[in-house]
Amino acid sequence: MSxxxxxxxxxxxxxxxxxxxxxxxxxxxxxVGLIGPNGAGKxxxxxxxxxxxxxxxxxIKFNGHDLVGRHPxxxxxxxxxxxxxxxxxWNELSVLDNLRIAHFSQIKYGLLDAFFLTNRLRVDEREVTxxxxxxxxxxxxxxxxxxxxxxxxxxxxxxxxxxxALVMKPQLLLxxxxxxGMNQGExxxxxxxxxxxxxKFNVTVWIIEHQMRVIMGICDRIKVIDFGNTIAEGTxxxxxxxxxxxQAYLGEEVP
Amino acid sequence: xxxxxxxxxIAIVFLITVVPSWLGVYSxxxxxxxxxxxxxxTLTVSLNLxxxxxxxxxxxxxxxxxxxxxxxxIINVYLLADSNFFGQARIAPGWSIxxxxxxxxxxxxxxxxxxxLVAFPSFRTRGDYLAIxxxxxxxxxxxxxxxxxxxxxxxxxxxxxxxxxxxxxxxxIPWVMIWVFIVMVFSIYIVRNLVSSxxxxxxxxxxxxxxxxxxxxxxxRRMKVIAFMLACGLxxxxxGLHAHAVSFINPSxxxxxxxxxxxxxxxxxxxxxxxxxxxxAVLFTILLELMKPLGLYRFVVIPVLFxxxxxxxxxxxxxxxxxxxxxxxxxxxxxxxxxxISHVPASD
Numbered sequence: 001m002s003x004x005x006x007x008x009x010x011x012x013x014x015x016x017x018x019x020x021x022x023x024x025x026x027x028x029x030x031x032v033g034l035i036g037p038n039g040a041g042k043x044x045x046x047x048x049x050x051x052x053x054x055x056x057x058x059x060i061k062f063n064g065h066d067l068v069g070r071h072p073x074x075x076x077x078x079x080x081x082x083x084x085x086x087x088x089x090w091n092e093l094s095v096l097d098n099l100r101i102a103h104f105s106q107i108k109y110g111l112l113d114a115f116f117l118t119n120r121l122r123v124d125e126r127e128v129t130x131x132x133x134x135x136x137x138x139x140x141x142x143x144x145x146x147x148x149x150x151x152x153x154x155x156x157x158x159x160x161x162x163x164x165a166l167v168m169k170p171q172l173l174l175x176x177x178x179x180x181g182m183n184q185g186e187x188x189x190x191x192x193x194x195x196x197x198x199x200k201f202n203v204t205v206w207i208i209e210h211q212m213r214v215i216m217g218i219c220d221r222i223k224v225i226d227f228g229n230t231i232a233e234g235t236x237x238x239x240x241x242x243x244x245x246x247q248a249y250l251g252e253e254v255p
Numbered sequence: 256x257x258x259x260x261x262x263x264x265i266a267i268v269f270l271i272t273v274v275p276s277w278l279g280v281y282s283x284x285x286x287x288x289x290x291x292x293x294x295x296x297t298l299t300v301s302l303n304l305x306x307x308x309x310x311x312x313x314x315x316x317x318x319x320x321x322x323x324x325x326x327x328x329i330i331n332v333y334l335l336a337d338s339n340f341f342g343q344a345r346i347a348p349g350w351s352i353x354x355x356x357x358x359x360x361x362x363x364x365x366x367x368x369x370x371x372l373v374a375f376p377s378f379r380t381r382g383d384y385l386a387i388x389x390x391x392x393x394x395x396x397x398x399x400x401x402x403x404x405x406x407x408x409x410x411x412x413x414x415x416x417x418x419x420x421x422x423x424x425x426x427x428i429p430w431v432m433i434w435v436f437i438v439m440v441f442s443i444y445i446v447r448n449l450v451s452s453x454x455x456x457x458x459x460x461x462x463x464x465x466x467x468x469x470x471x472x473x474x475x476r477r478m479k480v481i482a483f484m485l486a487c488g489l490x491x492x493x494x495g496l497h498a499h500a501v502s503f504i505n506p507s508x509x510x511x512x513x514x515x516x517x518x519x520x521x522x523x524x525x526x527x528x529x530x531x532x533x534x535x536a537v538l539f540t541i542l543l544e545l546m547k548p549l550g551l552y553r554f555v556v557i558p559v560l561f562x563x564x565x566x567x568x569x570x571x572x573x574x575x576x577x578x579x580x581x582x583x584x585x586x587x588x589x590x591x592x593x594x595x596i597s598h599v600p601a602s603d
Contacts, residue, residue, distance in 0.1 A: 050470055052466065052470075071469070071474075071476075072466075072469045072470050073469050073470070073472050073473060073474050073475065076470050076471065076472050077472045082470060084467070088464050088466070088467040089464075089467070090459070090460050090463035090464055090467065090468075091463060091464075092459065092462070092463050092575070093456065093459060093460065093463065097456055100453050100456070101453060101456050101457055101460050101468070101471060101473060102471040102472060103453060103472075104453070104454070104457050104471065104472045104473045104474065105472035105474075106472075107453060107454055109454070111454070111481060113452075114448060114449050114452040114454045114455055115445050115448055115449060116445075116448065117448045117452075121452060125452065125453055128453060164471065165471075167471075168471070168472055
């Protein structure tokens with residue numbers, strides 16, 4: 001069954017074509033990689049899916065909902081969690097608060113409850129706190145709950161961010177270069193972590209990554225784009241040997 | 256003990272401010288300064304919600320104070336007092352004790368509707384650009400009032416003294432001060448509850464990283480409207496009280512100077528610290544009064560003091576901490592709002 005369906009997505013920034021005719025169908029429980037040289041428009045595709053940019057053309061359907069024209073918070077509330085290329089945790093709030101605020105769309109109480117600290121708020125916030133704490137424990141991050149993200153090591157911040165993206169109980173998890181800035185040891189851990197998340201939370205993972213080790217290790221399918229155009233699509237083995245991909249990454253051979 | 260500590264503090268403050276004023280222990284001037292302190296605390300706490308917690312830079316908060324001041328005064332004077340503006344009173348003065356709080360609330364509502372002029376642009380712009388818009392709103396307020404001749408235009412509006420007198424004729428207690436006290440406690444209570452709830456922390460998330468907030472399902476537009484409407488509504492109520500405390504208002508009372516005073520109090524106390532706001536509003540109001548004998552020179556002395564303060568403590572007196580963070584023993588008495596809401600996991 002298809003979870004996310006993108007058809008002929010095109011985005012112009014003024015005269016610049018950032019993404020052109022991008023089509024992709026993600027099936028439930030699949031892991032798909034999106035790769036391409038720097039500036040190819042990979043993150044832009046994520047941003048369009050999340051509603052940060054409005055596509056010039058094309059349709060995006062998630063679970064039967066049309067995403068084009070919705071606000072980002074509405075889109076992510078439907079069940080799309082994402083992380084960012086440059087970690088975007090809230091640095092002045094504790095790790096626990098980072099997770100709890102991501103519950104925003106699941107809060108059951110209203111504004112007046114927040115003004116007067118009603119019982120309804122207490123019950124709901126206790127539940128949210130327990131849920132967030134459980135999630136931290138699953139990721140073995142509970143000892144950092146009170147810390148400010150800025151003070152944590154890079155690898156831990158990455159894990160907290162992935163953890164936060166799972167708070168909204170996503171069906172689709174968008175990971176934007178999760179291995180950026182990691183050393184080999186951390187990368188191996190990250191691969192295990194993503195595989196574990198995929199099984200534990202039953203999410204479909206769509207990942208942008210430059211580390212081929214990560215991409216080849218976890219993806220069922222890979223899509224390659226360059227200058228906004230799709231240049232190849234297929235299984236890891238097909239991509240590895242595709243001449244156009246090698247050309248895009250390594251340049252043309254001098255005759 | 257934790258449940259009782261806060262009400263106890265409120266009761267003590269009530270006992271040392273309102274009760275002696277009622278018994279006539281404090282002179283009229285002291286009572287006036289006490290009212291100014293209460294009003295300034297309300298204003299500072301409300302502005303702190305926008306500038307401190309939400310991280311926007313509002314430099315025109317006085318416009319909303321003024322909107323509340325004018326609306327409440329006009330309603331009261333129209334209904335309750337004989338004045339040059341509207342002629343005879345229309346309702347028996349006995350009703351004044353009931354009409355007064357209603358007009359305060361209406362003033363607050365007017366100010367919070369007025370704040371939509373800033374809240375809507377804030378969806379698309381922020382930082383310096385939004386600051387310009389708040390400044391523009393402050394100018395709009397002043398020009399509009401100056402051009403309505405019916406309420407005195409630039410010459411100002413008065414008659415609130417008659418309203419206060421009407422209330423005191425019914426029962427002789429310091430009505431305005433009591434309402435200042437109530438509004439002050441109410442605003443601290445509401446703002447504190449809001450910013451310690453998960454919903455309200457969405458406002459802090461906007462300050463830290465708005466895009467991340469939006470993508471983590473926080474309805475940023477809704478939270479911005481809530482923050483602006485709440486903060487400006489409270490400022491409007493404080494304005495209504497201010498008008499009745501001073502009994503003469505003109506458009507320049509609610510212009511850049513007043514906005515600047517509020518900003519100074521917020522930054523003096525520390526952005527995102529409610530106890531800091533309370534402390535700085537008290538200190539600043541007293542400082543301004545103490546410097547009165549210096550005449551115009553106080554506007555030289557006070558800024559110099561602030562330059563020194565910013566050199567020595569760049570993030571204000573309290574930074575973004577609360578009193579209980581600085582003096583941990585206080586936590587025994589005043590558990591954080593956090594603790595009152597939910598248990599938090601034990602640290603190891």
